[in-house]
Amino acid sequence: MSIRREHKVAGRFEALLDLHHGPDPDRTGPMDGPIVPGVALTRRTAVRLLEAGLQSRLQDLEARRMKDEGRSYYTIGSSGHEANAVFGHLLRTTDPALLHYRSGAFVAARARRAHGETPIFDAMLSFAAAAEDPISGGRHKVLGSESLWIPPQTSTIASHLPKAVGLAIGVARLHRLGLPCALPEDSVVYCSFGDASSNHATAQAGFNAAAAAVQHKQPCPVIFACEDNGIGISTRTPDNYIEQMFKRRPSLDYFAADSRDVPSAFTQALAAIDHCRRTRRPVFFHLKTVRLMGHAGSDVETVYRTEEELERVEAQDPLLAFADLLLSTGAISRDGLRTLYTDMRRRIERAGREASSRPKIRTAAQVRAPLELPAADTLRGRSANEARRRQVFGDRLPEADPRPRHLAFRLAQGLKDVLAAYPESLLFGEDVAKKGGVYHVTAGLYETFGPARVFNTILDETTILGLAQGMAQVGALPIPEIQYLAYVHNALDQIRGEAASLQFFSEGRFANPMVVRIAGYAYQKGFGGHFHNDNSIGALLDIPGLIIASPARGDDAVGMLRTCVAAAAEAGKVCIFLEPIALYMQKDLHEKGDSLWECAYPEPGEAVPLGQARVHGASDDDDLTIVSWANGLFMSMQAQKRLAEEGIRARVLDLRWLAPLPVEAVKEHARATGRVLLVDECRATAGGPSPLLATALATDPSCRDVVIRRIAGDDTYVPLAEAANLVLIQTDDVVDAARSLAQEERR
């Protein structure tokens, strides 16, 4: 029994070349006539599809050979799925394609529809992880192309389906708004995945979002192409599973075809594309395929499939059936096919050798380059002109209003300014429209900017973030809102694995700029319990390339929002804007009526530089530095006054940015005062940034004389009522810790 199947699969094809009986006189005809009666596929186009399929198949075989020789690093292939070339051929090169990893033939066929593409060498550069790989720059084996509108996908967990919906809806919305859009108005979005992947929650979110769009009478021209090979790695998909699950699903128009009958698949694909483009409704296209040569090169199929079964599957090879059809109908001669096969194999082998010799990524800095954040002084930002601002604000501009205002009020004004300055900005989420958000942060925006720019979404965070990604890729500047921090965890991979990684996996060729507003943290006076008081942001802090802003005060919030929007608009960055719910309506700092937590509105153009901390109340002879942010800042500043009354001078450093974290500023003030107290309102074990800061201080020789102390929340979920205060740090805790620290000898 053989473990490796490559020779078997290739051998069957080569045997066909030797043994085929030749054209059947009853089935031959002109090259530009239908290959079988009644179909749209001509013999000539069929040969072109076969060329794409063969290219894909031979690339798979070469990738495995390269792997054996230590020249390639990826062997998940497309063998058995080559019929997806029909979509590659039939769709326009401006119809965005979000492809799963078995779409080699789609890419090959689409490349032939464009000009000057070099798909073979591009694929080989990708297999070899060469730095010249024209999509990821050697960072990952992805199917992608800037010129062919194939944004690279991780696609292993169908996490690209929500953004496919976002693209489809985004194109329609930008055109409706008369805004520049990267794609024509009648584009359709193609999104492929496997049968097993259709079970992923993200896939289901995508189907649901598309169907919901139909119910909400919104155009959603997306083709979900499910390539059903009947098995997910080693787990069998039940017979007719996909059909049973999707054929009668409301608002998804179902089409089906079998890879072993390419002419029929071609006709069905043509009908599906036409239907989708014409009706702007989502389509579910069920393409039956087989999987050849295992899940990947490392997958030993014989552990879970018998030799007989493998032989049976391999005999069903769609490429074999297609080649047989072409030979029988005279579309290609046996000699012609043999020459095509050997010519293609030679081109791919040579390309593989050359690609292997090309330089790889050599330094960590090169790896990280697409994640680099813009330098703080390079962002320009944008303000609407005065006339436009008067139009949206009324005659009294917010900066001219002398009354100090609280955070939620200033945020609403800041958002209004952003929406006025950036016509492409769209604000959406749960309850953000007429209701103006749970905390009124988006109050008035729907009325000012209308339902096309400020709108409610369905109640699903994965959908919200998928919409944002898709819309951003075609030219919108999405400002989605996640209603509570706990809810983002439900959809976190849409940030971690998808939005934040796009620039990395495309070497900056694609971007999905956005500012995700998240209302979060605890301290809601015992109301709401954990899911409205989630105080762990650890899952965001380690995401490469992400910008995380977390203001505590209204003036900072407006300035930081401007910076985030500029970083998104000008550098394509994904920004998280974490807003402390408990401070939204806070007016006073120390006592009722002091209004010290209210602020003036920053002048237009005033922004908070990326990564810049703010220090409150520093003097030359401070005893210690308290480092905090958000609710912690509020408590620290309350503590600062009480400590001063005891004769302890503390300066308070507001981090403001959690990424990039202002580590140097923290060190500088720590060194200046010799003592630093890290006040972290999040869970002690990596819930917030204090462990990172503590490590940074402790491991920096220039801070060796600094005494470092830290207080943080308990490692627990936040309970209801007064019990919440038992596990969250309080102002008293800050005072106690600071007092204790101040009594410690400086080193």
Next chain:
Amino acid sequence: MTRPLAVLFCPGRGSYGRAELGSIQRQLRPGPVADALAEADDARASQGRPTITELDAAQSFRPGLHLDGQNAAELIYFATMAWLEGAAERYEIGAIAGNSLGWYTAMPAAGAMTVRDGWALVAAMARLQKLATGGQILTTTVDPATWQPDTALVEGIEQALAEVAGRGEDHFVARSIRLGGHEVLAGTEKGVTALLELLPKVKSTEREFPFRLAGHGPFHTELCADVAREATHELAVLPVREPQTTLIDGRGDIHTPWSGDPRHLRFYTTDTQVRTTYDFTASVWTAIREFQPDVLLCAAPGQSLRAPVGHVVLREGYRGLRTKDALFASDLVRTD
């Protein structure tokens, strides 16, 4: 012994010069090329024009005669076709491309037309090109000594094009051919004259860029829209067939023997490439990356494509070649 795998590049106008006199006769063998040449000579003689054989056999090169569009085009065509018969024995040709006029040669060279029909195409296009008035300029974006790109030159060309184009319709200028590190620009008389003044000057040991290409029209620009219209009409039944060797066109697109579409090839030949930029750079790029040849074979006559092909090799770093010296030492780009 297996022959080296080559991609063939057929040259365009300006490739048949003094040194090429007699080359057709020297290389001609009995067969389809000789037959087509005889037919061409007969046709020309009957029109009272000098035959190709006479022009090739001339004792001296007379620019006014040899560079005339209708003479030069056919001379070059037959010079390539006569040379090719020998070359095909030395190399396995994996794909064929051409530069400008060389595209017409590439078609029969790849078997997409007969040699005789290729001549008819070349002759017809040379005649129709006279419908367009204007000229062509050759300039460069690389340092002639090293063949490395010079961004100042690239910017200078962009600026000159923008400035001249801004002077109005009678100053129409456009990119005509992307020619490796060289650029062929074309336009109306006024446009070309203005460009010559504004383009950055570059001296090499052999010549100074930019310079006017004698006898050339505003090929591959919208100024040839009438040419395209007439050609599409007149050559509507041009017998194009599936190529026997893969063709790479002036967009870098491939037309294979198995799926190449004669209708597309005909339309591309008589319309698209006539009035849009000919991207020879893209065809070399495709040749290198997608066919990975052992030899980049620049067909006779002349050696005009050596440098443009070489520029693309260096830009791509093909087979590790990144300097002019390394390239010359490699023997990758050949003319025989």
